[in-house]
Amino acid sequence: MxxxxxxxxxxxxxxDTESAVLQSWQEVFREHGAELPLAAWYAVIGTQHTTPAMFALLAEHAPDIDPEALRPVTKARVYELLESLxxxxxxxxxxxxxxxxxxxxxxxxxxxxxxxxxxxxxxxxxxxxxxxxxxxxxxxxxxxxxxxxxxxxxxxxxxxxxxxxxxxxxxxxxxxxxxxxxxxxxxxxxxxxxxxxxxxxxxxxxxxxxxxxxx
Incomplete structure (x- = not known):
């Protein structure tokens, strides 16, 4: 056929937007004294669960984070990284x-x-x-x-x-x-x-x- x-x-x-999104999350995790495990990223890549999964994982390292406050910061960083893509x-x-x-x-x-x-x-x-x-x-x-x-x-x-x-x-x-x-x-x-x-x-x-x- x-x-x-x-x-x-x-x-x-x-x-290749995923590289920018991953870099943004890696930066957020490092700012909170942790490294983002790539296995956790690969588990959700290509689905609709990336952001909730990342915030849930980050909360394990930084229980006091405010996802709603971080959301626009991470989004702005992604768009900055994508400007020349x-x-x-x-x-x-x-x-x-x-x-x-x-x-x-x-x-x-x-x-x-x-x-x-x-x-x-x-x-x-x-x-x-x-x-x-x-x-x-x-x-x-x-x-x-x-x-x-x-x-x-x-x-x-x-x-x-x-x-x-x-x-x-x-x-x-x-x-x-x-x-x-x-x-x-x-x-x-x-x-x-x-x-x-x-x-x-x-x-x-x-x-x-x-x-x-x-x-």
Whole structure:
């Protein structure tokens, strides 16, 4: 069955926002005299539980913290770190190639629309996508709901759609929805287990979209 649609995760896949978010949390933990265990980060990466999990873990080291006071501080630091961030290398070439082939495109992200949509605009890639599905309107990954919603929005079948993900939780979500899934880990997730993925690429530049679709 020919490929008719592509669905991309956002954080860490289209842009390496996860590095900035992780750095921000590491800084917060160090300011409170602790180190953020990477195992705890990996346990929630790609889901909707990152912030609550980090505050809960931080409270073990600093019981008197006020999450509501810290929340805007950590958010501001993330945006500061993201000011010069562009799409991951090779992403724009993938999107251009997909548009040339008249493929339908969507974003499926566990993050909120308030996070994803402005970043897509800032990165200059919002116009490529026919639909953007986010975690404030659908159950977050690893639940398959976001991918099922993406298929519905695009009018595509799972068998003719490829998902692109950077975390095992995301791969689980895509596979549960019946999609072929290409894992493209980033520097933060490259050491994780992507055994569920159909294909693992070290980067978007490792294989052009045309070559991927011809497999």
């Amino acid at each position: 020919p490929t008719r649609a592509l669905v991309f995760d956002f954080d860490g896949t289209l842009a 562009g799409p991951r290398e090779g992403v724009r070439e993938y999107l251009d190639a997909a548009r040339d082939r008249h493929l339908k495109l969507a974003v499926a992200s566990s993050s909120s629309g308030g996070w994803v949509l402005p970043h897509l605009e800032r990165l200059g890639i919002a116009g490529y996508f026919d639909a953007v599905l986010t975690g404030d309107r659908h159950r977050a990954k690893p639940d398959p709901d976001l991918y099922l919603a993406a298929l519905d929005a695009l009018g595509a079948d799972a068998g003719e759609t490829i998902a692109f993900e950077d975390t095992p939780h995301g791969v689980t979500s895509a596979k549960a929805a019946g999609l072929t899934c290409v894992a493209v880990p980033n520097a933060i997730t490259e050491s994780l287990d992507f055994g569920q993925a159909d294909i693992v690429l070290p980067s978007f530049t490792a294989k052009p979209l045309e070559a991927l679709l011809s497999r």
